[in-house]
Amino acid sequence: MLNGNLYMAIDVGSTKVCTLVAQVTSGGELEIVGTGVVPSRGMRKGLVVNIDELAQAIRASVEDAAEDVDRELPGACVGVTGGHISSLRTTATLSNLNGSDQRVITRREMELVVKHSYPKLAPGQELLHVIPTHYTVDSVHGVRNPSGLKGHQLTVDAHAVVGEAASLDNIARAVEQAGVTVRSMVLEPLASAEAVLSAEEKESGVILVDIGGGTTDVAVFRDGAMVYTAVIPVGGYQFTNDVAIALSVPYESAEIAKLRHGHAVPEMVDANESVEIKGHEGELPHLVRSRDLCRILNDRATELLRLVLLKVRDSGLQTMPSAGLVFTGGGANLAGWTDLAKEMVPGPVRIAAPKDIPGLPSELKSPAYSTSVGILLWGINHPTEQQAYPHRNGQGLFTRSRWWLHRLGQFAGSRS
Numbered sequence: 294m295l296n297g298n299l300y301m302a303i304d305v306g307s308t309k310v311c312t313l314v315a316q317v318t319s320g321g322e323l324e325i326v327g328t329g330v331v332p333s334r335g336m337r338k339g340l341v342v343n344i345d346e347l348a349q350a351i352r353a354s355v356e357d358a359a360e361d362v363d364r365e366l367p368g369a370c371v372g373v374t375g376g377h378i379s380s381l382r383t384t385a386t387l388s389n390l391n392g393s394d395q396r397v398i399t400r401r402e403m404e405l406v407v408k409h410s411y412p413k414l415a416p417g418q419e420l421l422h423v424i425p426t427h428y429t430v431d432s433v434h435g436v437r438n439p440s441g442l443k444g445h446q447l448t449v450d451a452h453a454v455v456g457e458a459a460s461l462d463n464i465a466r467a468v469e470q471a472g473v474t475v476r477s478m479v480l481e482p483l484a485s486a487e488a489v490l491s492a493e494e495k496e497s498g499v500i501l502v503d504i505g506g507g508t509t510d511v512a513v514f515r516d517g518a519m520v521y522t523a524v525i526p527v528g529g530y531q532f533t534n535d536v537a538i539a540l541s542v543p544y545e546s547a548e549i550a551k552l553r554h555g556h557a558v559p560e561m562v563d564a565n566e567s568v569e570i571k572g573h574e575g576e577l578p579h580l581v582r583s584r585d586l587c588r589i590l591n592d593r594a595t596e597l598l599r600l601v602l603l604k605v606r607d608s609g610l611q612t613m614p615s616a617g618l619v620f621t622g623g624g625a626n627l628a629g630w631t632d633l634a635k636e637m638v639p640g641p642v643r644i645a646a647p648k649d650i651p652g653l654p655s656e657l658k659s660p661a662y663s664t665s666v667g668i669l670l671w672g673i674n675h676p677t678e679q680q681a682y683p684h685r686n687g688q689g690l691f692t693r694s695r696w697w698l699h700r701l702g703q704f705a706g707s708r709s
């Protein structure tokens with residue numbers, strides 16, 4: 294983090310686009326100097342469905358954020374998610390390091406072994422991240438940072454995140470069309486984790502669940518590193534849509550009813566209470582028992598929690614990690630969410646908002662902005678030397694991602 298440097302993050306969500314601009318003060322502190330939040334358009338479930346509309350929304354958000362910034366904007370770190378993202382474990386070994394003599398392992402060998410662990414990709418796929426989870430030096434397992442150790446053989450176990458090249462490229466092009474250079478891309482739950490999880494939680498084991506508008510992103514951390522990621526194509530949109538369909542009201546009215554009167558546990562709502570929900574054009578308002586509204590939300594919430602627990606099982610965890618589940622994202626604001634989660638999850642649960650950063654407006658200190666703040670922190674904590682998105686120079690995404698991976702390998706390898 295360099296004094297005076299500007300950093301920019303763009304969170305292109307299904308519901309909103311949020312741009313944050315931050316600078317490092319002369320005292321070395323990070324301070325947010327610009328924010329822009331606008332409704333998202335052209336995005337569905339983490340995928341671009343209309344690039345021009347999305348570019349317009351991004352441009353509006355960036356313009357708002359730039360209003361109080363009197364310097365040229367830097368390239369942005371951009372978050373990505375969506376059903377096209379998958380993750381897998383990968384491993385590689387470097388044997389016979391430097392001939393027959395044992396030698397001291399340096400960053401060079403660490404980078405090399407991480408590069409060897411890159412998985413083979415199907416056509417049209419692209420590597421987004423390769424995160425070393427631990428190394429093995431000869432017969433010593435579970436080494437976090439092998440740099441400086443002597444050994445004949447170095448093995449890395451890593452977690453690779455793969456996305457569809459076209460989907461990643463669509464997001465990057467929408468940002469570029471809005472006049473911003475893409476400096477790096479980060480998987481959204483990995484970013485959210487930067488904003489809401491403590492080092493102790495990641496160390497002892499924790500599951501981060503980000504309930505957005507279009508997707509719910511799950512990330513499992515153990516021994517300080519992310520070991521599993523999954524994207525569930527269900528978010529706040531489906532909650533609202535269920536209400537709209539079940540009560541035959543417009544989506545917008547259902548959204549207002551959910552935000553104002555929604556609750557994940559119907560029994561916790563007054564049995565005699567009713568709410569008015571605006572009907573379709575020309576219709577009288579619908580008078581609905583609050584509990585009936587909440588039953589619809591409870592069905593969806595229960596199903597989503599089940600899907601999350603299935604993903605946790607898929608991750609290979611035998612038991613619930615000691616720090617349990619941490620929920621974030623706008624969907625986690627549903628009243629009663631913690632009560633329902635406590636009933637269903639065999640471990641601790643909490644709802645998290647992003648860490649406070651000087652200059653962060655109070656309305657952004659909410660779970661809906663954890664990813665936005667996390668993207669900013671990720672961009673700062675994982676600097677790249679690359680100043681421009683090279684797509685325009687004729688280099689493909691593949692080249693770009695390889696370069697990121699190289700840097701990531703270096704960084705992750707340098708954890709103590």
Ligand SMILES: Nc1ncnc2c1ncn2[C@@H]1O[C@H](COP(=O)(O)OP(=O)(O)OP(=O)(O)O)[C@@H](O)[C@H]1O
Nearest residue numbers: 306307308309505506507508529530623624626627
């Ligand atoms: N109080 C609340 N009760 C229920 N749902 C809420 C509440 N506040 C926000 N939401 C829901 O949160 C969702 C938006 O969350 P968020 O801003 O995290 O999504 P996003 O980042 O735009 O989407 P994604 O990450 O899926 O691309 C909306 O569906 C909204 O209805």
Ligand SMILES: [Mg+2]
Nearest residue numbers: 306505506664
């Ligand atoms: Mg989001």
